[in-house]
Amino acid sequence: MIVLAELAGSAGYGGGERYLDVLFEGLDRSRYRPLLILPEPGPFADTMNARGIATRLVRLDPLVNPLALLRLVRLLREERVTILQTHGARANVYGRLAGRLAGVPCIVSTVHNAIKDYEVSPFKRWCYETALRVTAPLAHRIICVSEAIRCDVIQSCPPVAARAVTIYNGVDRAWQQQNGQGSRVRAAWRCERGPVLLVVARLTEQKGHRYLLQALPTLLAHWPTLTSLFVGAGSCRESLQQEAEQWGVGQACRFVGATEAVADFYAAADVVVLPSLSEGFPFVILEALAMGKPVVATRVNGVPEIIEDGRTGLLVPPRDAPALEQAIARVLRQPDDAARMAQAGRTAVAARFTAERMVRETATVLEAGLPGTQSLQCSPKVAA
Known part of the structure; x- marks a missing residue:
């Protein structure tokens, strides 16, 4: 052996x-x-x-x-x-x-x-x-x-x-059969009424959460009931919470911490966002696509090898809050187009990843x- x-x-x-x-x-x-x-x-x-x-x-x-x-x-x-x-x-x-x-x-x-x-x-x-x-x-x-x-x-x-x-x-094919308890998450985190953005990543500088925080004021002007769920633990939690307050978006942010029930959070999301400054080949994107969720991510390292921009998701430059805001807004404004990209992403994961x-x-x-x-x-x- x-x-x-x-x-x-x-x-x-x-x-x-x-x-x-x-x-x-x-x-x-x-x-x-x-x-x-x-x-x-x-x-x-x-x-x-x-x-x-x-x-x-x-x-x-x-x-x-x-x-x-x-x-x-x-x-x-x-x-x-x-x-x-x-x-x-x-x-x-x-x-x-x-x-x-x-x-x-x-x-x-x-x-x-x-x-x-x-x-x-x-x-x-x-x-x-x-x-x-x-x-x-x-x-x-x-x-x-x-x-x-x-x-x-x-x-x-x-x-x-x-x-x-x-x-x-x-990722295991079981991810494509995951339904998740999205309604339970929305109720538990008080986000039943509006769009839900989800970030699943360690709370560190490398993951670029601050650029989503900077994009939120404009998004909230169009979708006042929008909520961002941040799943993950890390050393930047306190500073990110403070920054959310400084941008006036603290009421729209929920810092969940680490959880094993991540499928439930994917199920609750309208858009999965990964604003990282660096990534190898992130499981988060594979899991989100496998569950048929629209993805907006930064064009870094191996991410473009998963997502074909405009076909299986949307890619934006790192450290570019305006571009991130525009891509998220596009997904929220064009649900049919978002669903098409999510389905194409799901098919790509089943075929290649x-x-x-x-x-x-x-x-x-x-x-x-x-x-x-x-x-x-x-x-x-x-x-x-």
């Missing part, structure tokens, strides 16, 4: 953890014994334990921690790991080093977002970039979640081009890196 260890980037519940959730759910348990290694305590451990995934904790802070590296090496040896897949800059660096020291047969780094967009200081970003470039030759394969991310990786370290492939994220395809292509890449396995016979862009 193949022992597949997944070294997560965090123990919260962002895109990288959502990826692992989908991967673990789809793995053939008769072939793989999954092991989740977390760099910190957090709710993701409880979620995975409840699903029967063995978890281990190896703290990787501070940024330079030789003892953490040794602990990770020891764990990989004890578990006799066959394949080590890592996620995020810190985990990718530690995993490459520890995997080689432990003699792991196959090491696969996964890149979920561009390092240039990390919310860290310039010095820390330089440290990450240098460490990733130096350790890149230690990885047998590098999986990128979008072509945009793959191009960034190759630009940073050209020698890895032959080992870097793109595999798009995917399924969990089954993501898991199958990931397994192919993982096993292609094992000793004695024939070299990966596919184009760099694995997902069609």
Whole structure:
């Protein structure tokens, strides 16, 4: 049996953890014994334990921690790991080093977002970039979640081009059968009467919530009963609430926090908005489209690889509140056109962005890196 260890980037519940959730759910348990290694305590451990995934904790802070590296090496040896897949800059660096020291047969780094967009200081970003470039030759394969991310990786370290492939994220087909309790959400959050905008994202600067807040005054002038629901937790919650008050839109904003009932919120939405400054290949858009919801998002990184502007959703430049307002207004004013785009998006997700395809292509890449396995016979862009 193949022992597949997944070294997560965090123990919260962002895109990288959502990826692992989908991967673990789809793995053939008769072939793989999954092991989740977390760099910190957090709710993701409880979620995975409840699903029967063995978890281990190896703290990787501070940024330079030789003892953490040794602990990770020891764990990989004890578990006799066959394949080590890592996620995020810190985990990718530690995993490459520890995997080689432990003699792991196959090491696969996964890149979920561009390092240039990390919310860290310039010095820390330089440290990450240098460490990733130096350790890149230690990885047998590098999986990128979008072509945009793959191009960034190759630009940073050209020698890895032959080992870097793109595999798009995917969602379970069950999302297309989700109905959700939209009326319950609308009642609970006092937004029964008007249009509902929904943002599902961590409350951080990178997600661009402030640009939606800046767009709200004009939208509220035309739709006075409009409500914006912000689902997600994060360090910017208090500052965003203050900014909502400064723009005079606090009465139209509801900060929900993190929730597992996200399907109910999608069901309640008239428009799903993702105003991010950076994204790899967001599950939020895939889930919203799968549930037949119109999407307005920023044209960043891998987002245009999901949404065809004007056909499966609307794209706007990042940091452009007027453009965001105009796109949302277009969806609200033209419900027939919005429904057409939502249906086209739903069809695209069913055809191209399924969990089954993501898991199958990931397994192919993982096993292609094992000793004695024939070299990966596919184009760099694995997902069609």
